Amino acid sequence: xxxxxxxxxxxxxxxxxxxxxxxxxxxxxxxxxxxxxxxxxxxxxxxxxxxxxxxxxxxxxxxxxxxxxxxxxxxxxxxxxxxxxxxxxxxxxxxxxxxxxxxxxxxxxxxxxxxxxxxxxxxxxxxxxxxxxxxxxxxxxxxxxxxxxxxxxxxxxxxxxxxxxxxxxxxxxxxxxxxxxxxxxxxxxxxxxxxxxxxxxxxxxxxxxxxxxxxxxxxxxxxxxxxxxxxxxxxxxxxxxxxxxxxxxxxxxxxxxxxxxxxxxxxxxxxxxxxxxxxxxxxxxxxxxxxxxxxxxxxxxxxxx
Amino acid sequence: xxxxxxxxxxxxxxxxxxxxxxxxxxxxxxxxxxxxxxxxxxxxxxxxxxxxxxxxxxxxxxxxxxxxxxxxxxxxxxxxxxxxxxxxxxxxxxxxxxxxxxxxxxxxxxxxxxxxxxxxxxxxxxxxxxxxxxxxxxxxxxxxxx
Numbered sequence: 001x002x003x004x005x006x007x008x009x010x011x012x013x014x015x016x017x018x019x020x021x022x023x024x025x026x027x028x029x030x031x032x033x034x035x036x037x038x039x040x041x042x043x044x045x046x047x048x049x050x051x052x053x054x055x056x057x058x059x060x061x062x063x064x065x066x067x068x069x070x071x072x073x074x075x076x077x078x079x080x081x082x083x084x085x086x087x088x089x090x091x092x093x094x095x096x097x098x099x100x101x102x103x104x105x106x107x108x109x110x111x112x113x114x115x116x117x118x119x120x121x122x123x124x125x126x127x128x129x130x131x132x133x134x135x136x137x138x139x140x141x142x143x144x145x146x147x148x149x150x151x152x153x154x155x156x157x158x159x160x161x162x163x164x165x166x167x168x169x170x171x172x173x174x175x176x177x178x179x180x181x182x183x184x185x186x187x188x189x190x191x192x193x194x195x196x197x198x199x200x201x202x203x204x205x206x207x208x209x210x211x212x213x214x215x216x217x218x219x220x221x222x223x224x225x226x227x228x229x230x231x232x233x234x235x236x237x238x239x240x241x242x243x244x245x246x247x248x249x250x251x252x253x254x255x256x257x258x259x260x261x262x263x264x265x266x267x268x269x270x271x272x273x274x275x276x277x278x279x280x281x282x283x284x285x286x287x288x289x290x291x292x293x294x295x296x297x298x299x300x301x302x303x304x305x
Numbered sequence: 306x307x308x309x310x311x312x313x314x315x316x317x318x319x320x321x322x323x324x325x326x327x328x329x330x331x332x333x334x335x336x337x338x339x340x341x342x343x344x345x346x347x348x349x350x351x352x353x354x355x356x357x358x359x360x361x362x363x364x365x366x367x368x369x370x371x372x373x374x375x376x377x378x379x380x381x382x383x384x385x386x387x388x389x390x391x392x393x394x395x396x397x398x399x400x401x402x403x404x405x406x407x408x409x410x411x412x413x414x415x416x417x418x419x420x421x422x423x424x425x426x427x428x429x430x431x432x433x434x435x436x437x438x439x440x441x442x443x444x445x446x447x448x449x450x451x
Contacts, residue, residue, distance in 0.1 A: 016383075016402045018436045023383070023402065025428070079324035083317035090313050160433070165318040183431035191427050202431030213426055225432030256430055264314035287310050 019048035022182030029176040044167035051163040055155045058115040074144040092133035099271040100243025102131040104152025161266025184222040204253035222265035225254030251276035258290030366392035367450035374446030376438035387446040
């Protein structure tokens with residue numbers, strides 16, 4: 001006689017932590033005991049701490065900031081830092097420098113310089129200069145990174161996405177969950193209601209309202225916008241800089257990208273913000289991802305959505 | 306010919322995941338304090354210990370005990386519980402957070418009228434918001450521990 005399955009109800013398990021200066025929310029829908037779910041989610045969330053410790057420019061002891069003292073020398077780095085830098089440089093190349101991860105010192109100057117955990121001001125003593133992604137060289141064979149001049153790498157546009165993807169891999173034994181980190185979302189499977197996850201997209205000019213709702217069962221949905229983080233030292237201009245001009249972008253109010261990985265969705269949404277409505281749309285189309293680009297007047301264009 | 310960025314990101318994630326928590330020695334030396342213990346799960350909002358504001362805990366002496374605080378932002382509310390032991394913050398736990406999901410959708414495009422009938426959303430994609438509400442909640446809790 002076949003053993004009778006003990007069936008537990010599928011229930012929501014919600015988790016919230018703070019990481020990378022934002023809230024990370026995880027919801028798992030499962031019939032597994034809460035203790036098992038929690039142990040897995042904990043392992044997943046540890047990736048956020050690791051990614052932050054390696055990639056943050058707000059801590060002079062982070063691996064990426066230690067590169068500043070090794071200008072001109074090839075430095076063997078962790079696989080994590082190597083992959084993040086490599087991806088950021090590819091994104092820079094493929095946008096002809098519109099996206100540029102070497103804007104870190106310019107970001108400090110705009111006032112994005114306070115460590116959220118300690119409240120301490122961080123200054124790298126690197127003058128914001130005419131740096132570009134060409135000043136960073138990588139060597140895959142030796143897993144090495146070389147800074148050709150003193151510069152601060154700002155990896156924020158891709159590192160949170162990577163952390164989400166790593167956490168999602170840790171959770172992959174569970175078919176139904178979402179991870180939301182400060183507005184970047186990754187969904188798998190179905191909600192407790194048995195439906196695809198309903199992911200709203202915040203309207204950039206109508207607080208608390210959505211410009212659209214997507215239904216997804218396996219995707220990352222990341223949004224970059226000008227409406228959350230404003231520069232303390234520049235009359236509240238946005239936090240996304242054009243890599244070529246070092247000026248805040250203004251053509252678009254938000255860009256949402258739907259992609260298989262949060263790393264791509266995160267990076268490509270930032271890049272499209274810089275590229276602007278026409279070029280950004282074309283770029284997202286070329287990359288084969290879904291995109292919704294909303295202009296400051298609320299009008300929008302989309303591709304593959 | 307460029308390799309697509311989606312494919313590049315997928316290999317990057319796989320490479321990092323497979324490498325696991327391998328770090329260079331330079332990084333090991335710089336590892337900060339990691340998140341502390343985990344609270345037993347509650348019914349709905351399960352809380353995990355949050356990163357500690359290390360600077361304040363190192364410099365200010367508080368009265369031992371457990372204090373609660375709340376912080377608010379446009380995103381919603383966060384409630385925290387701060388455990389003080391031997392005058393220092395031993396643990397900060399998010400006991401509850403409510404993100405205010407919108408109940409109305411904006412009519413962006415005509416074909417979204419159908420979607421508006423189901424206004425329920427599970428989560429919202431938006432530009433990155435800061436953890437200021439969390440910090441406010443911790444500060445409020447600490448103001449009671451002074």
